Amino acid sequence: MSRTLIELLxxxxxxxxxxxxxxxxAAYSHDMASFCDAGVPAAVVLPRTVEQVQHVMRTATELRVPVVPQGARTGLSGAANASEGCVVLSLVKMDRILEISPVDRIAVVEPGVVNATLSRAVNEHGLYYPPDPSSWETCTIGGNIGTASGGLCCVKYGVTAEYVLGLDVVLADGRLMSTGRRTAKGVAGYDLTRLFVGSEGSLGIVVRAVLALKPKPPQQLVLAAEFSSSGAACDAVCKIMEGGHVPSLLELMDRTTVKAVNDLAHMGLPETTEALLLAAFDTPDPAADLAAVGALCEAAGATQVVPAEDAAESELLLQARRLSLTALEAVKGTTMIDDVCVPRTGLADMLEGVERIGEKYGLTIGVCAHAGDGNTHPTVCFDAADPDEARRARESFDEIMALGLELGGTITGEHGVGVLKKEWLAREIGPVGVEMQQAVKAAFDPHSLLNPGKLF
Structure with a gap:
């Protein structure tokens, strides 16, 4: 079959x-997630046109060969991992920005466009594409759509799903379907666009996206606040949100994360703090907003509040936050990065619970978080060559997800389900939810060829 498959491709x-x-x-067999099985692909294809993607899917349907769509493979749930004998469909060569319209405030792009490349391109037109995952310099728009990714600015501007207006999608049988619109408003029929966002390539192959843009905001300024406990930092987050403030960023790094960043990049962050809270505003008078938030932090018990004086200082603080996951990976060589999102009122309980779990299993678990959204990233650091430590890492990971559900949260805020969290998706949405999602999958992909073994 492999020979016939290659010939037809x-x-x-x-x-x-x-x-x-x-x-x-082999380099295309997996993404960045740990503990996720990956098969050996029969072939990797790198199409450049919609017609070439259609040909791949028609061939796969004819031969009943599974297809695994991929972007830059920066995912953290195994959603891009190859199935045994599959065709890996890498979309990185479809990387054109087809249109930027300042009047309509949209961009039309192919799926392989890198997030940072799009952001810089629209900035030249006085526009702004807000979703900015930590991997924004390498991750692709198609991958962002597949996992409904977020980023540092979600607290004010929202996540990827809120910026996808329309899609062109190649279905499992090779047909091309358009969803959504390029207008500011539109409610014609079921919202199939939203259905594809976050579907992890299991329903169709996104080959073009119409994305909403916003006017470019003023340069943001950042404030750093040190706290003697994670509970006090979380209390400050609640006070900021309750007070009606709209920061462009509200991020938290615990002591373990701060130390890891310092060890990696020698940035001089304060390692005496138990929690470092970063708040930013891109308003016309960010200094005034930072002063008001600084006062709330002090009222919540901040031991020191330091507003950045200029854009350069602000960018340095943001770079520290963006380095968090890379720095934690360097602690032991391997990480499991959780992605539990809880109501803001449960944020302190989440962080304190993670600390207890780390102590229980004798593991280093650093936490960085999109605190304004309640989206935590507990990161379990372990030595993959130590079987006992690897076992404890997996067990601690599962306990963290269970804690998130107990607090009324969700097992993933932006990384997706993939292979890593299939069992936990079933626990979160229940048997009826699983049945209905499988019915949707069957309607779009009756032979289960698209990214099989993911989600459920």
Whole structure:
């Protein structure tokens, strides 16, 4: 079958777009998640056109070969991991920005466009694309759509789903479907666009996206507040939100994360703090907003509040936050990055619970969080070569997810389900929820060829 598959793929793809060398295809077998099984792909294809994607899907349907869509493979749930004998459909070569319209405030892009590339391109037109995952310099828009990713600015501007107006999608059988619109308003029919956002490539292949843009905001200024406990920092978060403030960013780093960033990048962050809260405003008078938030932090028990004096200082603080996951990975060499989101009122209980779990299992668990959203990223650091430590890491990871559900939260705020959290998705949404989601999957992909084994 493999020979027939390769021959058929070559009929609609240039030779350089079909990779079969095992040493090359192995690099496409998995994303950045730990503890997620991955198969060996029969081939990796790198199409450049919609027609080439359609050819891949028609071939896969004819031969009943699974297809795993991929972007930059920066995901953290195994959603891009290859299935055994599959075709990996890498969309990184479809990387054109097709249109930027300042009047309509939209961008039309292919799925392989890198998030940071789009952001810089629209900035030149006085516009702003808000979703900014920590991997924004490498992750792609198609991957962002597949996992409904968020970022540092979600507290004010929302997540990817709120910016996807329309999609062109190649279905499992190779047909091309358009969803949504490019208008500011529109309610014609079921919202299939939202259905595809966060579907992890299990319903169709996104080949074009119409994205909403906003006017470019003023340069933001950042404030750093130190706290002697995570509970006090979380109390400050609640006071800020309750007070009606709208920060463009409200991020938290615990002591373990701060130390890891210092060890990696020598940034001189205050390691005496138990929790470092970063707040930012991109309003016309950010200094006044920072002063008001600084006062709330002090009232909540901040031991020191330091507002940045300029954009350069602000960017340094943001860089520290963006380095958090990379720095924690360097602690032991391997990490499991959880993605539990809880109501803001449960944020302190979540962080304190994670600390207890770390002590129980004798593990280093650092927490960085989109605190304004209640979206925590407890990061379990462990030595993958130590079987006992790896077992404890997995057990602690599961306890963290259970804690999130107990607090009224969700198992994933932005990283997705993939392979890593399949069992936990079933626990969160229940048997009826699973049944209905499987029915939707069957309607779009009756032969279960698209990213099989993911989600449920």
């Amino acid at each position: 070559h009929e609609g793809l240039p030779a350089e777009a079909v990779l079969t060398d095992p040493d090359v295809t």
